[in-house]
Amino acid sequence: MPESGAAGQLGGRLELDAQVAERLRGRLPMVAAHTVTTITAEVTAYSGTLTGQMREKIENAVRVALGTFLQLIERAGAADPSTPLSRALEAAYALGAGEARAGRSMDALLAAYRVGARVAWREVSTTTVRSGLSAETVAEFAELMFAYIDELSAASVAGHSDELANVGRARRRDLDRLTQHLLAGDPEEVLRRSAERAEWSPPQTLTVVVLPRSSLRGVLAVLPPHTLESGEDLPGAQWAEEETLLLVPDMHGSRRRQLGTVLHGHRAVLGPARPWVAVARSYQRVLKALMLGVPRPADGTALDTEQHLARLVLHTDPEALADLRAQVLAPLADLSPATAARLAETMRSWLLHQGRRDDVAADLFVHPQTVRYRMGRLRELYGDRLHEPGTVLDLTVALAFPPAEGDGGPAEHPPATAPTPSSEARRP
Structure with a gap:
């Protein structure tokens, strides 16, 4: 974890009088409580959430973070002044990861840090000024304290980002497995377990769409959010490598025309809408159309297999x-x-x-x-x-x-x- 910032260079820059340090340490519980109260009042994401044991946990984290800062100053000139900082950064990283798991955004986390830094410095600066520290020393104290909080917030952001990335990769794998099960026509009980594992809410129907990869991002932006994108090695796939497959939810009935409009200009192939547990039949229909070489419209209109049923039936054998x-x-x-x-x-x-x-x-x-x-x-x-x-x-x-x-x-x-x-x- 990086320690190259200003707070990682505390040794030798500021010597805090032991009496002042002890006075600051004695006020840490009050500072922590005031900080948490202000965060819950000013940051909407934390309103009503930091109560009971959770509040005690966060107050303790604030006390430890500020206590570590004082310890770093007191250890100025020691052989390894960075050791306490390493522990603080690890705790901040874990805090960020925990906030991601709790579903709170990075913006909320950074807002909490900004509020906390402001409240903590107001309380700490009052004590340092009353203790008779010079203006120059107070200014340097402020510089180091805000640099320290910046490093903590950066570590929390890293933890938050890494946790989301890990969760995203795991869910992507689960969604890929679900897509494989769906296209393979696995039993309904297998499909339901796979959907639950992927945290994917089953729709009423699914429709298979094959389209060029170059069109994927633009099309996904206007399709329902629960649309599934295929991975690789799909069963029986016989289309070009530059094409991919989507399973689009609830585009049956009158919505099919809407889907055709979305796909216009993308040279897509559109299968029939089928109950989500039977979407393999839509997949097989598309594979058949591609195998037979049913021509795609020259104007880029989606090739709707529902408009070529006679051809598909006649070429079954x-x-x-x-x-x-x-x-x-x-x-x-x-x-x-x-x-x-x-x-x-x-x-x-x-x-x-x-x-x-x-x-x-x-x-x-x-x-x-x-x-x-x-x-x-x-x-x-x-x-x-x-x-x-x-x-x-x-x-x-x-x-x-x-x-x-x-x-x-x-x-x-x-x-x-x-x-x-x-x-x-x-x-x-």
Whole structure:
């Protein structure tokens, strides 16, 4: 602990008459009591708190601190004048740590020191003046006393800061563990114990958000204070290192739009709101969207997985979807890849627009007569099956979306006939 300040250099600077020192020592109980009374009156954080045993403890600390100061002066010129100061600084450090544990701020602690220094010096200076000390000696006494109190306050501030840092690190670890338990889908009893250990009040729902780390600070500043931030090594994580994950409380219902507004411009991915003990399902939804490469809006709007449920459902079993696609497009297998792609694209648009020829033409940027011709070819290839509900259902599901990356299916079903739009395919 540092002792290089003015109070640590007391030896040889001031020799206090033994009689004056004894007189000051006799007034320490009164000075301590008056100091504590004034602190409770002037520092709001201590109002009503310094009573009973706590008051006795603080009064004793004040007496010891001032007694140590007198002892330092009396030991001027001794071989090791700093020993009493070391003990005083250790006590001040412990006081600061205790105040942090009690929930009082550093500002309150420093205000108490300022009030205490003022009251103590008023009482001590009265005694020194009445004892006949010269003005020069009293001034030097004041300088050393305030330097000593400054060192005590600095030690208390260090104790306060270190305690908060230790508590903060411990709570951060507990919150990280809680996040891991939540995303892993651990049993509810485990989640509740973990939340209690982290002093985290469970909300009604949680929503998973993945966003770039560069946006983290700005977004956290406007999200609810109980938002959880992910640590590292999350289960199943498949996003880039420059991205991170948040669990945002109570953003269900109408508040979801508010969350989307907050995330606008940050290229975030937004999972569904789920009961807090079931947020792993929101996490899995986001992972699925990222794995499928669902495109994020170019304008920075959050990718809301709730707006892509059909795509997510259809790609739950990529191999089955690839098999279905190959099966329903089998009548096109003998055509050239370009022709097959044009007809499959036309079929998809025809199904989605419920056979409205002009709408299909507008969608494909072709003439309505081109649509009529292509549909004629498809009727030739499929025959009466185009009128069967089962075939229409299979075609609608298989062609609902272009194949996702990696959804090519088995080797015997190459995706050459997949409905992939191209400039060639859109030629009339």
